Amino acid sequence: METATATLQIPAASEQVTQVELPSSHGSTAATLPSSADAQPQPYEFHASHVYASEADAQVVRDALAIDPELRPKQVTRELTVDKTTLNIFFSAVDARTLRAAVGTFYDLLALATRTLEAFGPAQP
Template sequence: MDSILSDVTLVSSSQPWEFSSDLEVDYGTDEYAHMVYSALDVDKELQPDKVKRQMSVSEGKLIVHFEAVEARFLRASYSSFLDILTLATKTLEEFGPGLKF
């Protein structure tokens, strides 16, 4: 991985989705970012009424936006996602043709 950027924001309390966080991982090419996206997209949130996750790929980067109704749900979702993101990235590094991030 070239870089990981993260940002956690507290949104106005008048909205039900008070907590949000953005994650950006640079894979260098759209192809590699799409491979990781495809691997992670099948793993849906277990509590979609409490946590939302939106993913996209742009300019070789996997971009993920989280929103949650409570900080603890955001933390749990974000932490679990980082675990599977790390696994997907290590798998790509191990089995991809000459890849190192």
């Protein structure tokens, strides 16, 4: 039902990213968490995309996953966007351990949402 691609960017120990830029593939249909003015720079990034059967299916999964805010909003940011039938996922975090925990938990929920979609059929218009 879906295909997936993912990339993980980890800077060198001496490198620090002070601004996070999203790829141009992130569409205007977004579910984002509010950013904090006192948030720390987040040099660890994770990008992934999952293709669903329809745009409605991708939006249903995005909406289901966007409900829960990050537990550590000063340490992790998340953006979910839908571009046609593709759910684009972007995470950034202050360290690799925090990023791994956030992405791992998110993927548990993504798998559940996808299995639920498969069990109950496609989204209705």
